[in-house]
Amino acid sequence: MSTLSNDELIQELNRLFAEEVEAALRYLHLSNAVRGLEHVLVEPVLKKAFRETLEHAEVIARKIRALGAVPQLNVNLALDPVPVDGKQALEMALTFEEAALEAYQDCFRRVEGDIALEEFIRSQIVVESEHVAELKHLLVE
Amino acid sequence: METWKEFDQNVITHSAAHHLMAIDDLVGRLGYARVSDIARRLNITRGSVSISLQPLKKAGLVQQDENRHLRLTAAGQALVDAIKTKRHLMQRLLTEVLGVAPAQAEIDACKLEHLVSNETAQRLLSFLRFLDGDPARVRELVSAWRAADPTCAGEPAACPSCETECLAARLERPVSQGNRP
Numbered sequence: 001m002s003t004l005s006n007d008e009l010i011q012e013l014n015r016l017f018a019e020e021v022e023a024a025l026r027y028l029h030l031s032n033a034v035r036g037l038e039h040v041l042v043e044p045v046l047k048k049a050f051r052e053t054l055e056h057a058e059v060i061a062r063k064i065r066a067l068g069a070v071p072q073l074n075v076n077l078a079l080d081p082v083p084v085d086g087k088q089a090l091e092m093a094l095t096f097e098e099a100a101l102e103a104y105q106d107c108f109r110r111v112e113g114d115i116a117l118e119e120f121i122r123s124q125i126v127v128e129s130e131h132v133a134e135l136k137h138l139l140v141e
Numbered sequence: 142m143e144t145w146k147e148f149d150q151n152v153i154t155h156s157a158a159h160h161l162m163a164i165d166d167l168v169g170r171l172g173y174a175r176v177s178d179i180a181r182r183l184n185i186t187r188g189s190v191s192i193s194l195q196p197l198k199k200a201g202l203v204q205q206d207e208n209r210h211l212r213l214t215a216a217g218q219a220l221v222d223a224i225k226t227k228r229h230l231m232q233r234l235l236t237e238v239l240g241v242a243p244a245q246a247e248i249d250a251c252k253l254e255h256l257v258s259n260e261t262a263q264r265l266l267s268f269l270r271f272l273d274g275d276p277a278r279v280r281e282l283v284s285a286w287r288a289a290d291p292t293c294a295g296e297p298a299a300c301p302s303c304e305t306e307c308l309a310a311r312l313e314r315p316v317s318q319g320n321r322p
Contacts (some may be wrong), residue, residue, distance in 0.1 A: 019186045026188065076185065092192075099176060099191040102209070106177040106187075 004111060010069045012107050013060055019103045020057035022075045023096045024050055029079045030089055038086025045138070049093060049131070053100075056124065063120065087139070094135040101128040153197075158224055158255040159183060160193050161202060164211050165221045173210045223262075228254040230265045238272070240287055 004012065031046035061071045084092070104124045111117045153161070163182045167174035176194070180187040194211070197203040202217035213221060228250045235246035257265075272279045293300030297307045 015180075015186075019188055022186045022188050026192075074184075076189075095191045095195065096188055099187040102176055103187045106175075 003113065006067060009111065009114065009117065010064055010067050012110055013064045013067070014072045014074075016103060016107055017057055017060045017064065017071050018073055018075055019100055020053050020060060021073060022077055023100055024053040024057060025075070025077055026079065026096055027053055027093070030084070030092055033082065033084050034086060034089045035083040036085050038089075042086040042089050046089060046093060049097075052127075052131075053096075056127075059120075063117070090135055090139050094132065094139065097128060097131045097135055101125065101132055104128055153202075153220065153255055155252070155255060156193060157197060160190065160197060161213065161217055161221050162224065164203065164213055165218070165225075168212055175209060175211065179211070223259060224254045227257050227262045230262055230269060231257070233269055234265060238283060240283070 027046050027050035031043050031050060034042050034046070064071045104121050108118065108121045108125060111121060160179060160183070163179045164174045167178050167182065171178070176187050176190045180190045183190070194203055194205075197217070198205065200216075201214055202220060203211055204214055205211050231250035231253050232243075232246050235241040235249060236243055241249070292309060293303050293307050295307070297303035297305065300307070302308065
């Protein structure tokens with residue numbers, strides 16, 4: 001069993017929930033900030049990431065509910081109306097994905113021993129690692 | 142440049158100052174600082190920390206190694222040292238001289254620490270050194286001021302500190318949240 005109490009597990013999941021919701025909002029904003037011809041290629045990548053990130057948030061919210069709690073959301077976000085080109089947008093997306101990957105890796109260490117959560121977080125690490133690899137591939141000169 | 146625009150020209154934002162100080166504190170205590178540690182420390186998401194760190198890396202204030210551990214550059218450390226010094230000086234002025242409660246002094250010093258110029262901080266240091274030179278006399282002076290706590294008694298025209306209206310009255314007016322810019 002995990003050494004974390006139920007409340008601590010919920011707190012960990014709330015942190016992940018906030019990460020995913022915030023990332024989804026950033027993707028939504030970013031996908032509409034891309035300018036130039038590249039937006040034809042980049043926008044679908046960002047829109048897909050937006051939908052997936054929101055799905056991750058929903059899965060985490062369900063996990064929190066399964067632990068008997070209501071998700072807590074604490075997001076403080078102000079996004080400027082600054083246009084970006086395709087490469088800048090992908091670089092920002094890579095930053096979001098690397099942050100998400102690190103968040104899951106950090107959480108994995110903390111929930112070690114809780115089989116169900118470990119499995120869930122392990123699968124998320126796989127998904128986020130793939131996203132990071134994909135974005136790095138797109139950014140190769 | 143118009144004075145109010147100076148605010149936007151500041152080297153770093155309030156948020157950036159806290160990111161830099163968090164790195165400094167974590168490296169001092171743990172020997173390393175990761176994005177996760179800063180996020181927990183500042184109670185924000187790792188995504189926010191990663192985004193906030195980008196301009197600090199570009200400005201040459203923060204470096205990240207191959208293990209994703211963060212550290213301040215010499216320029217970053219100099220900036221943090223200056224901010225911490227200004228916070229300390231502001232806190233001393235607010236608590237020891239003006240008699241502001243320590244908790245409020247900490248909040249106000251935190252808001253000002255990255256905005257005050259080095260020139261002003263130098264003058265403040267000089268003033269505090271002057272006070273430290275004769276603590277008994279300073280205590281006497283501060284006690285006399287606190288005991289008197291002068292007001293203009295509703296006659297701002299006769300008050301050497303007030304203008305056409307009482308300055309204290311201006312500060313006591315409630316500020317509606319809706320009127321904030």
